[in-house]
Amino acid sequence: MKKILAICRREAFAYFYGPIFYVAATFLTFMIGFTFYQIVKHGSGIDANIGYITEMGGSLLLFITPMLTMRLFAEEYKQGTMESLMTAPVTDWQVVIGKYLAVCAVTMAMFLPMLVHVGVLYALGKPAAATTLTLAAVLFVWGAFYAAVGLLVSAFTREQVVAAVLGLAANVVLWIVGFWLGQTDFVKRVEWLDKAVSYVGFYTHLEPALRGVVDTRDIVYFAGAIVFLLFATVRVLESRKWRG
Amino acid sequence: MPVVKVEDLTKRYGQIVGIDGVSFEVEKGEVVGLLGPNGAGKSTTMRILTCFMPATSGDAQVAGHDVFSQSLEVKKHVGYLPENVPLYPEMRVSEYLDYRGVLKGLRRPERRKRTAEALERTRTKEVAGRIVGQLSKGYRQRVGLADALLHDPDVLILDEPTVGLDPNQIRETRALIKELGESHTVILSTHILPEVEMVCSRVLIMNAGKLVPQEVIDRYLKRSGFRLVLTGDWPGIQKKLTAIEGVSRTQLLDKTPELTVSVETRQGTDLREKIFDAVVGGGGKVLEMRQAALSLEEAFTRITTADTAAADEEAA
Structure with a gap:
């Protein structure tokens, strides 16, 4: 556990030494601020809660998470530090979980400025606290899901740019399967296909929670998906060892 | 019981053979x-011993643990300095060592103590607060060494520990390795030959993925030779020289202004008079004769430029 935390800490701090975190956090703050402005200016009858942060933030994470996760393994391969890391008495799982927790924490850290929004909402209105917490949890799960995808992709290559592009591509594919595909007439017409797509696609499992409905099946879906992705990452690390 | 035991170790990268049937043992305190030349398989061997990559076949044990099935135990007993010393450039030296200490399972008070010791031993105390990315090559190398020492491992595996250092640093590092050798088992790779002669108690030579048998190395080292400066007709003199029993090899090194010749002999017999007579008998005159033992460097060049089988034959 101590080793996992040490890896997590090192990894998380490494983000604060580079520009990507700050650029992404600024962009996110600006975009969500702009959304807020639009809602206040044009919106009416919208429930005064943080739903817009979750939806806007989650959508933007599709692009932002690959930028954060691209370095996780690619940089270690390129710098050669993979060799000192993997020859220290740590297991592959400890490395993978440490890195994963770091990127999850950093993703959430980008949303810290949004606390201002929460403050404003609570000062001026009466949002339901349970809903706020649910929406925050949805955002976290959304980010954690993309982070697990990005982590896996980063383990495949020593080029950060390749890792970023692959991560983005994977997220887009998941988005298409999870959101857009379910909306097409072709899929809607075939009942079993419609069911299958809605079961596999991740957005169908996020959407109820966005409306405030928390279903155990959705929790199991995301927990399972993340564990699977982390497991796959460990296997990729192992197979790279064999190839030398 | 040997601390490091390698048996018939083979590593293939697809079709390419990295190392081929390597076996050796290292006793405690050696x-x-x-x-070996570049690409001989030194780093591959070290990476297998440090559990960075598995071998294709064969067995390796470090400190009584199998590198494949008990890799975590092996890693606890090994301090490794990889080639090119990979470090995290954004960290401070003391931060980095503390981080490595946690990974190596040291508790806080012990970690503090051992970090201070490692900094002291590798003379990196003065850069403890500096950022790794700004260090000179020499300091980076020594920080890597400090990391390898951190958990006081039984076995130190150092991949080219003096590459990129200036002569003073090389001397200091060699002295440190020698000092470490008193309490640790050390395996180091290098292609600087005097280094091996100065620091090591034993040498293993690798060539094209294979370990050169110890007898071959010994046979080379047992030979001695002479450097002669002559005048006269070389082919005639050479014929006479090679006819002497005990001369294994003659070679013309330089033709101008006089002939410079090396004559190798098997050790144990004094051939100076016979060589002198042979030169005179071949119609030449000896201007100079100097005895020179075959150095490890010459043996190394001879072994690694010819293929091993031919070298073996030649040595015999």
């Missing part, structure tokens, strides 16, 4: 030099 400082062993792993010598």
